[in-house]
Amino acid sequence: MTAIDRALPAMRPVGVRSSPLAAVAPWLLGAAILLALPFVFPSRTGFTIMNAIGINVVFALSYNMLLGQGGMLSFGHAVWFGLGGFAAMHMMVAIDKLALPVPVFLLPLVGFAAGLLAGAVLGWPICRRAGTPFAMITLGIGELIAAAGLMFVTVFGGEEGIKGDRVVGPMLFGLDLGPQGGVYWFIAFWVFAAALAMWAFTRTPLGRLSLAVRDNPDRVPFIGYDPQRVRYLVFMVASGFAGLAGGMAAVNYEILTPQIFGALTSGNVLLMAFIGGLGAFYGPILGAVLIVLMQSMLSDYTEGWQLYVGLLFMGLVMFAPGGLASMVEGGARAVRRGDWRERAPAWASGALAFAVLAAGIVLLVELAFRAHGGGALRLAGLTLRPGDAMGWIIGIALVSLGAGLLRLLTRRGHDGDTARPA
Structure with missing residues (x-):
């Protein structure tokens, strides 16, 4: 049994009933944190780090839909992130050149649509296999798209990438996306909306079926469902939310290069989801916060920060395969038991x-x-x-x-x- 197999059963059953207050309280707390963060860290550096964290939170949660919810280990999740980002970037350029009356604030929806469409097209052959073959196919698709990114210069801009301007087009809610503070509110809105939508997906029949396909795909046909179709639909939705994160990245960074499709991006999101914990919905959020902080702050003090990330990953695989969330859950259970x-x-x-x-x-x-x-x-x-x-x-x-x-x-x-x- 691998570390991922040991981590997956820790996923809390999504069908467990809870009181309305217990269900709403985490979201009220999350909204309060998002509202308070700009006042706690008002510097430009603080906004830059928080914006990067927000993008990676959505990206990691979308990956958790695949691995934590559906048991599908993917080595090419950066493909949908990058395709959604480039679609949003092209729309941003079109808004500028053609004076389209489309607010830049809505570009993550363009990324979602692009990721969903790409997941629907490429996901059909990918999801025909499960387990190790699925992982190898996603790795091959990732390398294929990464190579194509350098070949199709008109679409992906070659090594220089594609640049955009996020201050074009009409404003929405009077929000100016020029300063980093304005971009923070844009990202905070989409982080909250995307996280809430992905949590709601886990409560749907399809979300619950994905758990059944993950745990025992041989039994799912006996209740009248096709495991391959369930995996395919979950794959599409996860690709869409990865594309939404890519659209957020396009607005935040105003430049994308084909390097975004590389194995480094896919490996990074795997680390965030696994380190945070596949067994709880909030696990990838913890992982995204920790990894971004290590990348942006620890790198200022040591050249070996990447080695520390690897050592952290190894330590969790050996001692806590459920990730940071398993430690939080263990402490919470001990408090409840007294x-x-x-x-x-x-x-x-x-x-x-x-x-x-x-x-x-x-x-x-x-x-x-x-x-x-x-x-x-x-x-x-x-x-x-x-x-x-x-x-x-x-x-x-x-x-x-x-x-x-x-x-x-x-x-x-x-x-x-x-x-x-x-």
């Missing part, structure tokens, strides 16, 4: 062990990156140089101590589970 006080010491010990292990890994990685540059690392009042043995000894000692503590805690946890009566 045994969180009993579990708190184990959580604190585990957090300490991970902190010691992470500190050792960071120290070794930073020393390795400075081995060629010759720079010194200043940490906790100490000056450590790659050429000195002291830094390496401390790093190895911290890694060994953290790994040993984790092993001890894991063994104690297994012993406790075994001793606990059924």
Whole structure:
């Protein structure tokens, strides 16, 4: 059983009834956060990061419809993101040159339509297979479209890409899309609308059928449905929302290049969804926030930020295949059961062990990156140089101590589970 297989069963059943207040409260909280963020982070840098997070939230949620909801592992989800983005970009150019009375605010809908149409055309042959063949086909389609992006210059602009101007056309709601602050409100609106629409999709019969196809496709025909058709329809909808995210990106960045179709973009959205957690609707949101922050802020402090993303992914695969959301859900269950006080010491010990292990890994990685540059690392009042043995000894000692503590805690946890009566 793979890590993805272990993560998928954690998906909360969408048919579980809840009180109206419990269903509405998360959306009221989300809306309040979106309204408050511009006042908490009013700088241009803050708006730039928040806009990137919003785009990736919608992109990651659309990918979760495929993998978390439908069990379809795709290595080419960037195709629908890019096609939706280029469709919106061409419409933006047409609004400027032809003076079309179309508000730029509505361009994500153009991206949605383009992604949906592309998913309908290309998704029919792709969805004829499931499992590993499906993943390999999406990888091939992704590479094919990425190569075509450089070949068809009139459509994709070649290496220079296509540029647009988001301040053209009539305003909607009096919103000026020139400054980053105005773009934030544009993105906040579409993030909330798209997230609400994707959540509503999980409550539909098709959304529930996708869970059945994911968990046991052999039984679905016995209730009168074709698993291939269910996968195809879910694929179309997920492609449409990926295209909507691409339309948001076109307005935000005002330039798109064929690199958007590459495996890097598809791998990035897979990381966001998996790290955040496939087992909860909000999981990809957590993953998108974390990955964008690591890309935009951690890269200012270290050249090895991509390595840290990979190490984080490996750690979650090994210790928490349900992602960050599984940790949140575990804590929430303990609070509901009232045994969180009993579990708190184990959580604190585990957090300490991970902190010691992470500190050792960071120290070794930073020393390795400075081995060629010759720079010194200043940490906790100490000056450590790659050429000195002291830094390496401390790093190895911290890694060994953290790994040993984790092993001890894991063994104690297994012993406790075994001793606990059924």
